[in-house]
Amino acid sequence: MASPIFHVATAADWAEAKQTGRYATSTRGRTLAEEGFVHAARADQWQGVRKRYYADATEPLVLLVIDPGKLDAPVVEEAPPGGTETFPHVYGAIPAAAVTRAVPLGADGEPAAAGRSFMSLFLEEMSVRAGVGFVVIVVAVGLGLLVLSAFGDVAGLVTILVLLVLGAFVARGVFARRTARTSAGTERAQSTQ
Template sequence: MNRIFHIATVADWDEAQRRGLYSTSTRGRTLAEEGFIHASRADQWQAVHERYYADVTEPLVLLVIDTDRLDVPVVEEAAPGSDETFPHVYGALDPAAVVEAVPL
């Protein structure tokens, strides 16, 4: 099993489970706007949380995604202005691919 991670609001995750589809790319951006869903590897998600979500007051969860359960591509791509790559999910996420939702 290959795992990648995505930080989500509890509200967005709850909605995704009701709809059967998760389509939030990142904080304040949809999959349609961004073109992919931002994700992180195990060694990256904490820094992403600190950098982009530190001031968020609503409840957050860390979605643990099993890439073997995805039916859309995951591509490692460099972040703008950086040599560091991140996994990008090119399509809506089936909630069945999420093996755990850890409260943050």
């Protein structure tokens, strides 16, 4: 997939596009028919667009994340009259299927919190990983000490090393499954927006 492009839209315009299958609003207050193209932005530009043109918006806004590869209209990088910075312009309606995500924007213009904060998610994930690591170490050392007392130093140390390596592989597998399950859940949630 090519790098996504972004478009700030009213929630009402996006709801209509989901019904009709096509998004045809160029920018705030102007249609594709009036403007000739749909204004878009790159990842580093959309917040500036939101601040310049939507700062006083009272209606709910969404950030449309668009896959250019799913568009049936050309995307042309152009500078506005008198400007030097280029922006992607979509010369045609945007199929609703080309919008990979519609992210609600809060009153401050930032993506609205969808539940838990990033910090709480991060701390939870790190706690799980640290807990699994601690269990692996305790089991490896405990069994290694048992083998050490029964069979001697070398056997005990080898047992500890083998169990640590096996524990690392098991933990990696658990984290891979956990990540895949979390990603699948996130994709399902985003596809319903």
